[in-house]
Amino acid sequence: MTPLEHPLEEYDSVKTWFKGLREQSGVDPMSDPSRLRLLGEFCAFVNLDPDQVVTACLLAKEGRQTKISIKGRRGMAEKIAQFQSQLADVDSAERARRGNTIRSFLIHNGILLQSGIQI
Amino acid sequence: MEYKEVVGRRRSIRYFQSWRSVEREKIQIMLEAARLASCAVNATFLKAIVVFRDDLDRETLDALKTPVSGLNIELAPVHIYTFVDMGAYLGAQARLKKLVDVGALNATHGWSHKFVDDFVWPNILKPLAEGGNQPSVAAAAASDAGIAICQAMLAGVDEGLGVCLSAFVYEPIKKALTPPDAWLPLWVLLVGYPAESWEAGGQRPRPPLEEIFFEGKYGKPFKADPKVTEQLKAAKMIQAQAPLPWRKDEIRALARMFGLPE
Numbered sequence: 001m002t003p004l005e006h007p008l009e010e011y012d013s014v015k016t017w018f019k020g021l022r023e024q025s026g027v028d029p030m031s032d033p034s035r036l037r038l039l040g041e042f043c044a045f046v047n048l049d050p051d052q053v054v055t056a057c058l059l060a061k062e063g064r065q066t067k068i069s070i071k072g073r074r075g076m077a078e079k080i081a082q083f084q085s086q087l088a089d090v091d092s093a094e095r096a097r098r099g100n101t102i103r104s105f106l107i108h109n110g111i112l113l114q115s116g117i118q119i
Numbered sequence: 120m121e122y123k124e125v126v127g128r129r130r131s132i133r134y135f136q137s138w139r140s141v142e143r144e145k146i147q148i149m150l151e152a153a154r155l156a157s158c159a160v161n162a163t164f165l166k167a168i169v170v171f172r173d174d175l176d177r178e179t180l181d182a183l184k185t186p187v188s189g190l191n192i193e194l195a196p197v198h199i200y201t202f203v204d205m206g207a208y209l210g211a212q213a214r215l216k217k218l219v220d221v222g223a224l225n226a227t228h229g230w231s232h233k234f235v236d237d238f239v240w241p242n243i244l245k246p247l248a249e250g251g252n253q254p255s256v257a258a259a260a261a262s263d264a265g266i267a268i269c270q271a272m273l274a275g276v277d278e279g280l281g282v283c284l285s286a287f288v289y290e291p292i293k294k295a296l297t298p299p300d301a302w303l304p305l306w307v308l309l310v311g312y313p314a315e316s317w318e319a320g321g322q323r324p325r326p327p328l329e330e331i332f333f334e335g336k337y338g339k340p341f342k343a344d345p346k347v348t349e350q351l352k353a354a355k356m357i358q359a360q361a362p363l364p365w366r367k368d369e370i371r372a373l374a375r376m377f378g379l380p381e
Contacts (some may be wrong), residue, residue: 021381025129025367025370025371025381026367026368027371027372027381054361073186079236093378096378099380100374100378100380100381101380104379104380106379106381112186112187113185113186113380114184114186114189114190115190115378115379115380116189116190117137117190117193117194117379119379
């Protein structure tokens, strides 16, 4: 993978995620260190840094309002599903947690994603 | 439940007990409430198809989800797909005359069979029936359908159910449920027992009365009488506004229960 240029928490998208967790969800982002670890693993899985993960879901054209890219979001949702299911030796709750951590990261960066029930 | 409390308790419920089916009789009560709604020219513009989610095959269920409403559609055990029937103007002539016959439209207000036959039908309703695609006609018909949907929603709340209007993707529903071409899709009314508390975090913030209603002319606010406001609070029509202090905890608990992102 392309090595990350900065520690994860220094990326704008990670700052936005943490702010959203604190302010919207009432969650202390530092309470569970596995959040950042999973995001790091996902970044390695897709070979992108956190900001690039968000940008890959967007459609930006000069002079036009940036939109969510249907194709980009669908592709990223598939990557998350793969990331979630790639570990065979973890239970379904842990798999869901892996995927939902990345979904949470994207959601708080303005990318609406719905995974459906995972119980 | 008293009417004012029913109005006050209605929320858009977005977490349903997905495992708990809804009694068919409760759905019938909702449909009856819709059937009895006020409607212009006694035309039932609202048409609906009730679908029990578990009767849908997986492919259809997945196809009709939108990015915003997919989870709601999956959680709700009952879907009521609503349509506005642009063909409902047809037959209005006979229905109006029936209203004359039953004493709803009377000579005191100028109504007669001859008025319906010679004026109302040929000059007003027939052109509307023939021009159903005009935006103003569609808007009027959709407005009536909305009134009926609202009554169904309130009846559902009165039965202890949660309700939520959502968008849906029309093509798979058209294919699966085969509504007539004259029916234009509106919303899917999702129904189920709430998995969140009935307060759902509190009454949604709305602009004050004075901002949206006027008296006499536009620009002169319809001022709320504080005494009436207090009466409505006592009657539970006006309730504690969202967010209630425990809402974030509730959402976190729901997220964990259903395996959803925080």
